[in-house]
Amino acid sequence: xxxxxxxxxxxxxxxxxxxxxxxxxxxxxxxxxxxxxxxxxxxxxxxxxxxxxxxxxxxxxxxxxxxxxxxxxxxxxxxxxxxxxxxxxxxxxxxxxxxxxxxxxxxxxxxxxxxxxxxxxxxxxxxxxxxxxxxxxxxxxxxxxxxxxxxxxxxxxxxxxxxxxxxxxxxxxxxxxxxxxxxxxxxxxxxxxxxxxxxxxxxxxxxxxxxxxxxxxxxxxxxxxxxxxxxxxxxxxxxxxxxxxxxxxxxxxxxxxxxxxxxxxxxxxxxxxxxxxxxxxxxxxxxxxxxxxxxxxxxxxxxxxxxxxx
Ligand code: GLU
Numbered sequence: 001x002x003x004x005x006x007x008x009x010x011x012x013x014x015x016x017x018x019x020x021x022x023x024x025x026x027x028x029x030x031x032x033x034x035x036x037x038x039x040x041x042x043x044x045x046x047x048x049x050x051x052x053x054x055x056x057x058x059x060x061x062x063x064x065x066x067x068x069x070x071x072x073x074x075x076x077x078x079x080x081x082x083x084x085x086x087x088x089x090x091x092x093x094x095x096x097x098x099x100x101x102x103x104x105x106x107x108x109x110x111x112x113x114x115x116x117x118x119x120x121x122x123x124x125x126x127x128x129x130x131x132x133x134x135x136x137x138x139x140x141x142x143x144x145x146x147x148x149x150x151x152x153x154x155x156x157x158x159x160x161x162x163x164x165x166x167x168x169x170x171x172x173x174x175x176x177x178x179x180x181x182x183x184x185x186x187x188x189x190x191x192x193x194x195x196x197x198x199x200x201x202x203x204x205x206x207x208x209x210x211x212x213x214x215x216x217x218x219x220x221x222x223x224x225x226x227x228x229x230x231x232x233x234x235x236x237x238x239x240x241x242x243x244x245x246x247x248x249x250x251x252x253x254x255x256x257x258x259x260x261x262x263x264x265x266x267x268x269x270x271x272x273x274x275x276x277x278x279x280x281x282x283x284x285x286x287x288x289x290x291x292x293x294x295x296x297x298x299x300x301x302x303x304x305x306x307x308x309x310x
Pocket of ligand 1: 211
């Protein structure tokens with residue numbers, strides 16, 4: 001018997017949703033719905049400086065306007081679907097890792113981390129040098145007098161391999177290509193890598209559909225799942241929508257956010273039709289509802305490469 005798919009929308013409410021987010025949500029929704037599966041909405045509002053409840057409400061309104069519904073979570077699901085209310089859980093799982101000897105304090109400053117000599121990952125972020133990996137307890141105590149540490153996980157020197165549902169086989173050397181991830185920032189905010197692993201597991205998510213920019217985070221997440229005794233969800237990393245300068249759509253591209261799109265008077269079916277056309281699901285850019293796309297959906301049709309949209 002095949003397991004029922006549980007997918008999710010996991011937006012960060014740090015601003016208005018843009019077409020790139022809507023594109024990932026549409027594909028996550030179609031993947032689950034076309035297989036008779038469910039969708040959970042979880043607001044990833046861990047960073048208090050960037051995230052606001054009103055943005056989360058706006059995301060829900062934009063998803064509903066597009067015709068993308070969910071079965072569990074969101075504001076109707078209650079406070080436990082907002083990551084900011086789940087800190088005690090993240091701390092509990094951090095403790096499990098700490099007991100396994102996998103956590104160490106890191107006192108490096110932003111400048112240390114961005115030092116010119118640091119090797120960089122394929123997405124341009126610096127790979128942690130390991131400078132604080134082998135500080136003695138005495139050194140740790142001394143440094144803690146001057147600076148609150150972040151907490152990092154000590155990753156093993158091993159290959160991580162998985163098969164992405166769209167991008168195909170993906171392998172990296174965890175220590176060399178990814179380095180030790182931060183799991184709790186120096187200001188006490190738990191990191192995305194830990195929160196997403198704990199929440200996907202505790203919420204029963206078994207299929208993660210998200211933007212290709214998160215492909216490079218997946219090896220860390222697979223490893224954390226193993227260390228915490230969780231099973232691995234299936235991963236499908238979808239293309240990014242790019243603006244003409246080759247950069248991923250972001251808040252800079254204000255005309256591509258759902259606020260501007262809705263204000264222009266366009267119908268939700270036109271937006272969905274355009275996204276489905278970008279994805280390769282329909283041959284012409286014409287209005288369609290998400291429900292009408294369900295029988296047409298097939299991952300085999302979905303393009304793998306990023307898409308320039310303006
Ligand atoms: N909250 C993340 C974002 O909006 C997505 C996390 C995920 O899908 O794993 O970029």
